[in-house]
Amino acid sequence: MGYSIGQVAEKLNLPSSTIRYYDKEGLLPFIQRKNSGVRVFSESDLGMLAIIECLKNTGMPIKDIKQFSIWCAQGDATLQERYDMFLERKRIVEEQMAELERSMKTIEHKCRYYKAALEAGTESIHKQAVTKK
Template identity: 55%
Template sequence: MNYTIKQAAEKMGFTVPTLRYYDKEGLLPFVEKKPNGTRVFKDEDFEGLAIITCMKNSGLPIKDIKKYMDLCQEGDSTLQERMEMFLERKEAVEKQREELNKIMETINHKIWYYETAIKAGTEAVHKQNKND
């Protein structure tokens, strides 16, 4: 099935300007472009868009996503390099997850702190426990 840029944007949860920006930055070499410049998205293009979304959401800069897309266009000779990009991304995301876990611990502690203070009617309950 063929999709317009508007339909593709809606299907992926993007805006049309976002898809145009991705195209301008060279992230969409897999999308067919008619001689008049109109982009024609096909079902198989959504896998590429999902990878772009994953990479972007993981914090990878657009220039590095472009590098990945260029490597994909070069074929099998770049398989190792593409895998290494994902291994690096995995490591970075794991570090982010560790940082988020620490943040969550602090948030959970503060929730506990306020729940117990509210139940006691005062924050002094925490000061009393420290002296015990």
């Protein structure tokens, strides 16, 4: 079964313009077209679009995602490159998660800080706690 760009956009919750942009940037070299030029997406195309979105959401540059798409089109000869790319992406995402965790700890501290200040009606309670130490 083939899907139209509108159906794909709805299924993946992506704007049609984003899918067209990916196609224009060469990220979707595998997409079939009707004689009229209309794109027809397969189930495997939907899977590839989901991977492209995943990579984009991790901050991977479009040029690197394009390279990944090229490697996919080249088949088994590029399995190592694709594996290495995902290992690197995993390392980057782990670093991002660690940074987000540090940020969350700061935010949680500030939530406690301002909750206590609101309950006391003043921020000066924190200054008093510091001078008592």
